[in-house]
Amino acid sequence: MRPDLIGKPIVVLSNNDGCVIAQTKEAKAILELYMCKPWFEVEEEARKLGVVAFSSNYELYANMSNRFMATLKQFSPRQEVYSIDESFLDLTGMKIDLVAHGQEIKSTVLQWTGLPICVGIGSTKTLAKLANHHAKKNTYANGVCDFTSMAHHDLNDIMANLPVSKVWGIGSRLEAKLNSHGVHNVLRLKRADTKRIRDEFGVVLERTIKELNGESWLELDESLAEAKQVMSSRSFGARVTTLQELVEAITFHAANAAQRLRKQGLYANAVYAFAQNSPFDKAKFYPGDGMIGLPAPTNCTLQITKAALWVLKQMYKPGVYYQKAGVMLMELVPEGGQQTDLFGTAAAPKSDELMAVMDKLNNKYGRGTIKLASEGINKSWAMRREYKSPNYTGSWNEIPIAKCQ
DNA sequence: TCTGGGGTCCTAGGACCC
DNA sequence: TCTGGGGTCCTAGGACCC
Numbered sequence: 001m002r003p004d005l006i007g008k009p010i011v012v013l014s015n016n017d018g019c020v021i022a023q024t025k026e027a028k029a030i031l032e033l034y035m036c037k038p039w040f041e042v043e044e045e046a047r048k049l050g051v052v053a054f055s056s057n058y059e060l061y062a063n064m065s066n067r068f069m070a071t072l073k074q075f076s077p078r079q080e081v082y083s084i085d086e087s088f089l090d091l092t093g094m095k096i097d098l099v100a101h102g103q104e105i106k107s108t109v110l111q112w113t114g115l116p117i118c119v120g121i122g123s124t125k126t127l128a129k130l131a132n133h134h135a136k137k138n139t140y141a142n143g144v145c146d147f148t149s150m151a152h153h154d155l156n157d158i159m160a161n162l163p164v165s166k167v168w169g170i171g172s173r174l175e176a177k178l179n180s181h182g183v184h185n186v187l188r189l190k191r192a193d194t195k196r197i198r199d200e201f202g203v204v205l206e207r208t209i210k211e212l213n214g215e216s217w218l219e220l221d222e223s224l225a226e227a228k229q230v231m232s233s234r235s236f237g238a239r240v241t242t243l244q245e246l247v248e249a250i251t252f253h254a255a256n257a258a259q260r261l262r263k264q265g266l267y268a269n270a271v272y273a274f275a276q277n278s279p280f281d282k283a284k285f286y287p288g289d290g291m292i293g294l295p296a297p298t299n300c301t302l303q304i305t306k307a308a309l310w311v312l313k314q315m316y317k318p319g320v321y322y323q324k325a326g327v328m329l330m331e332l333v334p335e336g337g338q339q340t341d342l343f344g345t346a347a348a349p350k351s352d353e354l355m356a357v358m359d360k361l362n363n364k365y366g367r368g369t370i371k372l373a374s375e376g377i378n379k380s381w382a383m384r385r386e387y388k389s390p391n392y393t394g395s396w397n398e399i400p401i402a403k404c405q
Numbered sequence: 406t407c408t409g410g411g412g413t414c415c416t417a418g419g420a421c422c423c
Numbered sequence: 424t425c426t427g428g429g430g431t432c433c434t435a436g437g438a439c440c441c
Binding site: 013014015017018021036037038039040041043202203204225227228229230231232233234238239278279280323324326328383 | 424426427428430431432433434
Binding site: 082083084085086168169170171173174202204 | 419420422
């Protein structure tokens with residue numbers, strides 16, 4: 001959407017313009033060490049270096065993600081949508097040049113969506129992820145890397161030069177523990193004794209090693225998994241101290257979570273809410289929270305909000321400089337799976353109609369068109385989003401229009 | 406002196422992912 | 424002044440049952 005920025009160093013910030021959470025390669029080249037750093041700490045220097053910053057824009061990302069996934073779909077009969085920007089495709093049995101196929105996927109996605117991507121090919125999901133990492137980091141690969149057509153010693157060379165942390169499923173804790181056992185690179189990990197690994201590290205890492213050896217343990221998952229919990233939470237743009245403001249914020253999150261619950265056709269059996277100051281504060285950390293079970297599963301915004309506000313009133317403590325609050329819906333069950341309560345007072349049928357009307361209006365005219373009054377009007381606590389790009393693909397008013405002479 | 410065997414469910418905590 | 428949000432899976436230990 002902004003071809004004028006091609007080649008410029010760009011960073012994307014987390015919610016509330018808090019931390020640097022993504023960088024273009026141009027930005028990485030000059031300030032790689034800034035990744036995950038608070039923006040207020042690095043902003044001045046980054047600006048001097050010509051870095052352009054954007055607030056995160058999830059509406060736009062979700063829309064582009066859908067286009068990306070739809071484009072990929074035609075390249076394989078089996079697709080797993082793994083995350084907002086990653087997908088596994090099953091190429092089993094395709095008697096074609098896989099590298100050429102990967103190049104075609106890459107150029108089609110670029111042409112249809114404008115998104116530059118990389119393709120990694122391997123005999124297991126873990127190997128495919130590693131191949132993708134290699135394609136991304138080595139320009140000679142032209143964005144496509146196929147481990148299955150590579151000579152054994154070449155693959156071993158690559159693995160010997162990669163730290164274990166590059167393997168899917170190995171985070172900072174496991175990396176440190178593996179290093180202390182003398183396992184530093186991927187090749188060494190691949191050759192580790194699986195029985196010893198299982199005893200010391202557990203079944204998860206054992207599976208990872210088998211996957212590195214080409215033994216498939218992680219199935220392609222095409223199902224749209226049902227959520228087990230739904231959460232809505234945010235840091236405040238400015239600190240909050242009054243109960244009134246917290247009531248507004250908790251109402252907002254309860255309504256937001258409930259709407260997402262309905263979208264997935266689910267019902268909640270319990271509501272958890274929390275409000276806290278910042279662990280970075282000099283004042284004592286106060287993580288206030290609480291949970292309440294519901295008499296019968298519901299997805300009604302009114303009932304869920306009422307429950308969340310009850311929790312809030314139990315835990316609210318005057319004098320705390322609240323920095324963040326949120327609501328989590330738990331013990332979710334699908335439609336038809338609800339058990340009614342002993343006294344038969346389950347959700348009134350009218351509430352279904354009310355929720356349907358609410359969702360319809362908010363979908364048609366935009367988020368927050370109709371809402372509970374306790375959500376407030378001014379929202380002094382709303383998050384900072386100073387550098388948000390337009391919602392190019394999701395709002396009639398923000399569609400980019402080429403100027404014609 | 407010596408105290409069984411075979412299970413399930415729940416929770417907290419630790420690890421990971423994007 | 425300012426430090427993100429939303430998830431999943433596994434294990435150990437404690438409690439219970441017959």
